[in-house]
Amino acid sequence: MKKRPIGILQSPLAPFVALLLNLLLAFGLYIVARIEFLFENYNYFCAVLSPARLWRLFYGGYMFDRSAITYTNALYIVMMLFPLWLKETRLYHQLCKWVFVVVNSATLIINLSDSVYFPYTLRRTTTSVFSEFKNENNLGDVFWGELLEHWYLVLLAAGLIFLMWKLYVTPQTKASQYVSAKQRIAYGGLQLLLLAAITPLGVGACRGGLGSGIRPITISNANEYVERPTECALVLNTPFALIRTIGKSVFVVPEYFKTQEEAEKVFSPIHQFTFPFGSEKKNVVVLIVESFGREYIGALNEDLEGGHYKGYTPNVDKLIAQSATYRYSYCNGRKSIDGMPSVLCGIPMFIEPFVLSPQSMNTYTGMAGILDKEGYHTAFFHGANRGSMGFLAFAKKTGFKEYYGREDYASDPRFGGDADFDGHWGIWDEPFLQYYCAKMSEMKQPFMTAVFTVSSHTPYVIPDKYKKVYPEEGLIMHKCIRYTDMAIGKFFASARKQPWFKNTIFVLTSDHTNLSDHAQYQTDIGGFCSPIIIYDPSGEIEPGMRDGIAQQIDILPTVLSILGYDKPFLSFGCDLMTTPMEETYAVNYLNGIYQYVKYGYVLQFDGKQTKAIYALDDLLMKHNLKGKAKQQAQMEREVKAIIQQYMYRMVNDRLMPQPKEKILSVLSQNLRR
Known part of the structure; x- marks a missing residue:
């Protein structure tokens, strides 16, 4: 063959x-x-x-x-x-x-x-x-x-x-x-x-x-x-x-400084204020608005599109005219679960979301837990199902005594029940914010509450009755931003009629940013641009745009400063009321890079060395000034201290002030405003 x-x-x-x-x-x-x-x-x-x-x-x-x-x-x-x-x-x-x-x-x-x-x-x-x-x-x-x-x-x-x-x-x-x-x-x-x-x-x-x-x-x-x-x-x-992230240890303590005491001399997250502020305890209301990036807000973008940009938030624009805002304001993460600890606890996201790490079992508290001990009534509101995003567990962990979700709204005969469910995430923002206002009016003052909205979220739908009012335009989510802005406007209209309104500090921010159609908001730092809006109806906090840097983790120390809280607490941010604007800063983490904003620059540090440094007014981040900016060495030293403090405290369960711990000094009361 x-x-x-x-x-x-x-x-x-x-x-x-x-x-x-x-x-x-x-x-x-x-x-x-x-x-x-x-x-x-x-x-x-x-x-x-x-x-x-x-x-x-x-x-x-x-x-x-x-x-x-x-x-x-x-x-x-x-x-x-x-x-x-x-x-x-x-x-x-x-x-x-x-x-x-x-x-x-x-x-x-x-x-x-x-x-x-x-x-x-x-x-x-x-x-x-x-x-x-x-x-x-x-x-x-x-x-x-x-x-x-x-x-x-x-x-x-x-x-x-x-x-x-x-x-x-x-x-x-x-x-x-x-x-x-x-x-x-x-x-x-x-x-x-x-x-x-x-x-x-x-x-x-x-x-x-x-x-x-x-x-x-x-x-x-x-x-x-x-x-x-x-x-x-x-x-x-x-x-x-x-x-590569299955079962990996998230936090490792670096050795930038020989001792923690040496790092603490450069940066300490422990604060204590030594001045009283008013005899009457003010209420605190924190609005965390889903995906409400700074890009969408006309009043915070007066120079955008050659000064012709109007934005999608006429109601928030009116609020900003009566509020303290900041020229450069940032979120500390890119997810909803990053926003919660940043806004309410002063803890930023480094490497992975804090609440998903083993260190989330550490002993720590937040604004609600601190103010609960001062006699405040505390409550958290989220229009989604109980347990959604783990917010119920986080709210309890950080000291909120009450929690109101979709089920609670549905059981209240004054409102529309499950007919107001958006079919995806939770109760539409307009009715839920009215419910939020009504529930606060039933609370004994002083109270501290926070609400997390849901409507400006994928799949980006709005109630049928508003589809002709807010048609498709620009990005798919812009109609949702307009709807949520309307809901915020109606919330403040209702709140102004309440007896507690003038004795309340309002803080409005977003959990994170979202889709973008402007190049300056698509850069490494532009993707973290969130509003920080502080509104005091009593007028004690002067409204206006401050030429400084603000971030979500500043909210906790700033609110406690306004209230005159005089006990030690932890936050990786600073008090925006007493800190000179040239000393304010922001820090966030993106794909292995720590971004540190201060002194008019954005430093990008990979944990070992500086990769780049850009001027803040270089909006498209085109010109790397590594080795040319005189503040680079100081910024490196400061961000190293922040990282080492963060990692050390995470690994060693030191997210609460220790009895003999050195307290961060603060400026005197005459620097307040």
Whole structure:
């Protein structure tokens, strides 16, 4: 019988060759997903679209892709090279094909989905997302809503999965009766040798290299390939970000200073005021408005669009005219669960959301817990279901004695009940803020309350009766901002009629920012621009724009200063009433980079060294002044002290003032206003 030539896919090397070709196919899927990520979020990356810079970003992406591909395809690799001839059957290789296609379809879908989620977080999704949304029961309808809106991604995923199935390479098998025992043994030895040879390469791919001094790469290593922290999301892929954050210790204490006492001389989060402020205790009302970024507010953007920008918040604009506001104001995180501890406890988000870390079990309190001990009635309001976002647990942990959610609203006969449910997250803002006002009027003064709104949130819908009043315009969420602004205006109209109104301090901020259509709000620091609005109807706090920096973690010390609270407490922010505006600051964390705003600059520090420094008036962050700004060394020293204090106190459960702890000195009362 004439022998036919044996092709490469019929030889003993066939499984190995097929494996390599199929892994190249997986790399192709990751590249296509990265290109889609770039185009889906073009406005955030348009500054990088030079060939040389894109090449570096995509090369960095290759480093993380090979790690993710090796992690996720480890079972497939072993299956293909398993050193037994018995596996060389059509059925077995069909099973291998299914494993490959299912695994890589899942990673493809994860990458494509995260391109849609990125504008809300400015980073790749990590495992914290599972804890963040574990209490939600409405994710199904949100998912389907996003699916319909981004139908083109569904088609792209389906097309790529079909191509993967068609292009998958299957090694050809020989009937066992034509293979001798000697050939089987030789085959097994070759497969074992190939598996042994590829194993260290796989380990190196997962770790990011084979050198003895190389530590396993983490998401922070993406900063090696970028010029802006936001670009890290383009370098990374979501499967890698998920894998590398499973069960990881979040907080590690650095050793920038030899002792904590030395760090404390530069920065201390412990405050104590020594002056009284008024004999009558003022009420405190904190409005945390969902996604209410500074960009949407006309009164805070008078220079935008050549001075012609009107914004979407006429009611808040009127409030600002009577309030203290700040030229540069920021949130301390990019998620709702970051906003809560920042606004109410003075604790910013570093690395991962504080409330999702093990350190959330530390002993700490917040504005409600502090004022509860001073005789305040405390209550937290959230229009969503009880337990949504973990806010009920957080409210109790930080000292709120009462909690009112969707169920409580529905049981109040004065209001519309579940007819006012938006069908997605909770009660529409307009009726829920009226409920909030009514409940406060039933409370004994003094009271401290906080409300978290829900309507200006994906899937960005408003009540039917307002769809002609607030039509689609600009970004998909602008109509929701207009609706929520109207609800805020009606809330203050009702509050002004209440006997407690003039004896109340109102603070309005957002939990985080959201979608943007202006370049200056799409930069690394622009993505953290939130309003800080302090309104005192009594007029004791002078209204006007202060030429300084403010952040969410300033709210706690500022309110306690206004109230004349004279006991020690912790906050990583400062009191905006007594601190000179040139000394105020802001700090936040983005993709492995700490951003420190002070002295007219934004310093970007990766934990070891300064990566960049920009002038605050360089709104598009185009000119890196690293090594040229005289304040750089001082800013580095200060941000190191903040980081070390934060990590030390997290790891050692020191989020409450200690009996003998040195108290941060404050300025005298005559510097108040």
